[in-house]
Amino acid sequence: MSKLRVAVLGAKGRIGSEAVRAVEAADDMELVAALGRGDRLETLVDAGAEVVVELTNPGAVMGNLDFCLRHGIHGVVGTTGWTDERLAQLRTSLAASPGAGVLIAPNFSIGAVLTMQFAQQAARFFESVEVVELHHPNKADAPSGTAARTAQLIAKAREEAGCAPQPDATSTALDGARGADVDGVPVHSVRLRGLLAHQEVLFGGVGETLTIRHDSLHHSSFMPGILLGVRRVVNTPGLTVGLENFLDLG
Ligand SMILES: NC(=O)C1=CN([C@@H]2O[C@H](COP(=O)(O)OP(=O)(O)OC[C@H]3O[C@@H](n4cnc5c(N)ncnc54)[C@H](OP(=O)(O)O)[C@@H]3O)[C@@H](O)[C@H]2O)C=CC1
Numbered sequence: 468m469s470k471l472r473v474a475v476l477g478a479k480g481r482i483g484s485e486a487v488r489a490v491e492a493a494d495d496m497e498l499v500a501a502l503g504r505g506d507r508l509e510t511l512v513d514a515g516a517e518v519v520v521e522l523t524n525p526g527a528v529m530g531n532l533d534f535c536l537r538h539g540i541h542g543v544v545g546t547t548g549w550t551d552e553r554l555a556q557l558r559t560s561l562a563a564s565p566g567a568g569v570l571i572a573p574n575f576s577i578g579a580v581l582t583m584q585f586a587q588q589a590a591r592f593f594e595s596v597e598v599v600e601l602h603h604p605n606k607a608d609a610p611s612g613t614a615a616r617t618a619q620l621i622a623k624a625r626e627e628a629g630c631a632p633q634p635d636a637t638s639t640a641l642d643g644a645r646g647a648d649v650d651g652v653p654v655h656s657v658r659l660r661g662l663l664a665h666q667e668v669l670f671g672g673v674g675e676t677l678t679i680r681h682d683s684l685h686h687s688s689f690m691p692g693i694l695l696g697v698r699r700v701v702n703t704p705g706l707t708v709g710l711e712n713f714l715d716l717g
């Protein structure tokens with residue numbers, strides 16, 4: 468069986484360097500390129516890359532994916548910063564590259580994917596919900612892509628169930644005191660030395676609360692999801708958002 472020819476973009480970064488090691492260790496993959504800032508994207512074509520794992524930053528990801536799709540290279544994307552406008556732009560690029568697939572995974576760890584699933588399930592049963600994400604202080608963006616996605620999924624589940632807006636009588640004296648509003652769900656971002664990537668979803672009802680917490684303690688937590696994405700994206704044309712689409716969650 469021929470091995471999948473995989474390249475990593477952002478190869479010297481925190482998650483990119485771990486992804487390089489994971490691809491090198493996978494029996495069914497060959498690492499054909501490991502590129503960082505300033506490296507020529509043409510290297511991907513010269514190396515015959517079939518799939519690119521994109522782990523750079525929100526400022527670079529669109530240009531990188533545009534190049535890949537123009538050259539028929541599939542993408543597995545962990546980089547954050549996705550808006551509806553960016554997704555629409557990506558769909559346009561994909562339409563011009565039939566057969567190519569892109570997976571955007573706000574989070575590659577199984578625990579984070581399950582957190583999002585459980586939160587969606589719980590959303591309609593509680594009056595109140597808030598999301599707290601906690602990350603290392605070198606993280607480039609806030610809120611995290613995972614927290615934004617979690618809040619969007621919760622808001623959608625509540626809307627579909629006909630839930631009323633959540634109660635909040637607060638009058639804030641300082642901007643930001645109640646976090647960011649993502650589709651009506653408050654999202655709070657903590658940046659703290661010693662942390663990696665963590666999230667709590669807090670639900671409140673009459674006389675009870677439910678807290679769903681997930682902790683990524685090492686970047687290795689993202690690797691099985693990245694490798695699964697690489698294996699599946701080559702047979703999944705078009706845009707897939709969320710690793711849950713490649714998991715059998717029952
Ligand atoms: N979906 C998921 O499960 C996860 C997603 N992430 C996301 O992945 C992204 C990277 O995170 P992290 O590794 O912590 O960040 P880092 O800053 O550690 O790594 C990013 C790397 O990309 C490099 N880079 C910047 N621009 C380019 C470019 N145009 N081409 C190639 N490489 C480039 C950077 O180089 P330089 O240092 O010179 O700028 C750096 O080495 C973030 O968006 C983060 O949120 C992170 C963990 C899990």
Ligand SMILES: O=C(O)C1=N[C@H](C(=O)O)C[C@H](O)C1
Pocket residue numbers: 547573574575602606607610611612613614663664665
């Ligand atoms: O920058 C990080 O570290 C992470 N980024 C992703 C996000 O923004 O959700 C995934 C995970 O939280 C780690």
